[in-house]
Amino acid sequence: MPKLKCKAENCAYNYDWLCKKSFIDVDGVESKTKSQTACMSFRDSKDANNDVEFASFEEKPSINTEIYCDAVNCVYEKNQKCYADRVEILKDNSGKNKHATHCQTFEPID
Structure with a gap:
């Protein structure tokens, strides 16, 4: 099982760069780069209620x-x-939704 470091600081599941979920979903069926991936489990902490x-x-x-x-x-x-x-999830400043998160461990096959 991968060791996850989550740098999406405003995710409701993030606690000291660890995840409170037992699993996450990473999307990127057609991804060729890290920025084309997304953590679909991301939930903005302001919207979590x-x-x-x-x-x-x-x-x-x-x-x-x-x-x-x-x-x-x-x-x-x-x-x-x-x-x-090891897997690192990073959130950029482009928005507060899950599509602003990216898997920094993504490495293209070719």
């Missing part, structure tokens, strides 16, 4: 997080799972 999914989680922050991944062009993706030893 209205999010039913957020209200139902009970996980403790963990460095080991299951990562389901659709980035089929990444060397670490196999059968929709990530097999990198």
Whole structure:
């Protein structure tokens, strides 16, 4: 299971760069670069009070997080799972939604 470091500081699941979810979903079916990936599990902490999914989680922050991944062009993706030893999720300043997050561990196959 990958060791996850989450730098999306305003994510409701982020606690000291660890994730309170037991798994995350990374999207990027047609991704060729890191910036074309996204953490689909991201929830803006300001909007979390209205999010039913957020209200139902009970996980403790963990460095080991299951990562389901659709980035089929990444060397670490196999059968929709990530097999990198370490994964870093970064959020840019372009917005507050999940599409502003990116998998910094993404490495293209070719």
